[in-house]
Amino acid sequence: MNENKIFEMTSHLDDKYILEAAGKQSIRQTKHHKRISAKFVAIAAAAAVMTVTAGAAAVAKLTNKKSVEQYYDSSAAEKIEQEGYAVGKVSKNTHFEAVLESVMRDEYRCIPIITLKPLDDTAVKCMSELRYDPVIEYKDGSSVSGMADGEPVNNTGMINPGSRGACFYDPQKDGDSQAVKVFIYYKNGKAVIEPNKQLVLSFKALSDDYKGLFDGIRFELPTPEMVSGKMLYSPSGNELYISKIGMAELSKVPESPELLKYKVHFANGTVKTYSELGMQGSNLQLDGKDKGWAINFGTLIDADQVESVEIYGETYKSK
Secondary structure (H helix, E strand, C coil), X not given: CCCCCCEEECCCCCCCCCCCCCCXXXXXXXXXXXXXXXXXXXXXXXXXXXXXXXXXXXCCCCCCHHHHCXXXXXXXXXXXXXXXXXXXXXXXXXXXXXXXXXXXXXXXXXEEEEEEEECCHHHHHHHHCCCEXXXXXXCCCCCCECCCCCCECCCXXXXXXXXXCCEEEEEEEECCEEEEEEEEECEEECEECCCCCCEEEEEEECCHHHCCXXXXXXXXXXXXXXXXXXXXXXXXXXXXXXXXXXXXXXXXXXXXXXXXXXXXXXXXXXXXXXXXXXXXXXXXXXXXXXXXXXXXXXXXXXXXXXXXXXXCCEEEECC
């Protein structure tokens, strides 16, 4: 395990704590009204049905929901579809069929999930040996600051600590396919990724035995609206960012993963711990030095309803 990938404890959670509010629209009666013909009502109703149907059709669905459920609980997979984070783009060559299932991002990271399906025995062997890595670059062809052209992430999970680094990946088997979750941190090591600049994700074989196996497998990552998030503050003045998909803090470096066992307090009185929300993450570095950490949740939360977070011996609250 890479020294910068210091902890990983994932779990599942029901969705009861996420608050949902549905307001009832009142219809006010007036004395002045016109008689509306049955024909007009029928036409209006049909138009309304067509509008709703068209809107529903525009929402992308997860092609392989099981891939997403390798990393998130089932309620999160449903919300990824409902809230427009599903993508469903396909890229294929003679060896692999790849599907970009979803992309979510916040102020600190971008997280795409891909399904890789091998189409021949060579691809199966390459995938089972994890002899490949993701490659991140800008769509316009320019290099990510601090990274060499076409530089891949290594298969231990993190770009060379302290000298390059902005992303790592976590592959999980899903039947005959492999689910791949890529963590792209906007600032880590000496790499600085511009969050609003379109990224291209591709793959590169790590040995000559598999050279060219991923040629043509390429995705232009969409830049969806950032998920909801906010900053919390400790009495000592430290800042903690929490969003729908995770947390990040750049003022402390944990000496042990045990120190990052956290509790999240919600406005409705619910308290959720690391064992319920998940605890998968990494140290974050700036200019080659450890500066903080990031945690990625195994479900989606409503960050607007978070009142405080207990972690690292401190309580972080909104100002």
